[in-house]
Amino acid sequence: MDISATALIMMGYQNDFLLPSGALYSEVAESSSVEKLKNNTVELVNLVYELPLPILFTPMSFSRNFQELPARVGFANTIRGKNALLRDSFGEETSVELTQFGQRIVEMKGKRNYNALNHTKVLDFIADQNIENIVLAGLYTSICIDSTARAASDLGLNVVVLSDCTLSRTVFEQKFYCEHILPLYAQVMDKYQFVHELQMAA
Numbered sequence: 001m002d003i004s005a006t007a008l009i010m011m012g013y014q015n016d017f018l019l020p021s022g023a024l025y026s027e028v029a030e031s032s033s034v035e036k037l038k039n040n041t042v043e044l045v046n047l048v049y050e051l052p053l054p055i056l057f058t059p060m061s062f063s064r065n066f067q068e069l070p071a072r073v074g075f076a077n078t079i080r081g082k083n084a085l086l087r088d089s090f091g092e093e094t095s096v097e098l099t100q101f102g103q104r105i106v107e108m109k110g111k112r113n114y115n116a117l118n119h120t121k122v123l124d125f126i127a128d129q130n131i132e133n134i135v136l137a138g139l140y141t142s143i144c145i146d147s148t149a150r151a152a153s154d155l156g157l158n159v160v161v162l163s164d165c166t167l168s169r170t171v172f173e174q175k176f177y178c179e180h181i182l183p184l185y186a187q188v189m190d191k192y193q194f195v196h197e198l199q200m201a202a
Helices: 031-048 074-081 124-126 139-156 169-182 190-201
Strands: 006-011 054-059 133-139 158-167 187-189
Touching: 006 124, 031 133, 031 158, 031 187, 031 190, 133 139, 139 158, 139 169, 158 169, 158 190, 169 187, 187 190
Parallel strands: 006 054, 006 133, 133 158, 158 187
Antiparallel strands: none
16 A cells, blocks of 8 residues: 555544543443453554655544535434534644644645535545545444445445444444445555555555
8 A cells, every 4th residue: 555645634632422421422322342442543643643645634523503414314413413522612623643643644624514525625635645545444334434435436436445444333334334334445454464465665
């Protein structure tokens, strides 16, 4: 995997998702899974920190009337009903797992639905930097990760999903998506396999 044509895209690392007091924390069945995601993500960034790999973070946020979120079914209703990810709120803020790395992680705001390529500058970045491979980390695997992976695949990009740096609402859901759904249009690997791929191509 050519590192010069690869970008790591991260989603969902916000207080409303990852803190026990967060509005959406209860959507994850097991708190131990959240802690694993946090630890694995920090380790991932440390592993690639010195490499010339772009790391992008696409936070999601909404105004108080949720005018940017027209959908009124499923998880969109959950976000609206719990007043989650409100702009300029503590819950919307980037979690410490990413902020500790400062400017090494580039924030690209604008995400307002499940696909990180929409309403952000990610596609412009991909075009400008001649990116061919995108690597996805964050949550939820069955929602934002899946939506972004499908959209990127449709655009002809090679997609990698990091199985140990993504999180679903249940352990079963995570396993099912990583084993049966995502492999239809993406490579699924863990962070060590990903870093090994980068090093082998160097």
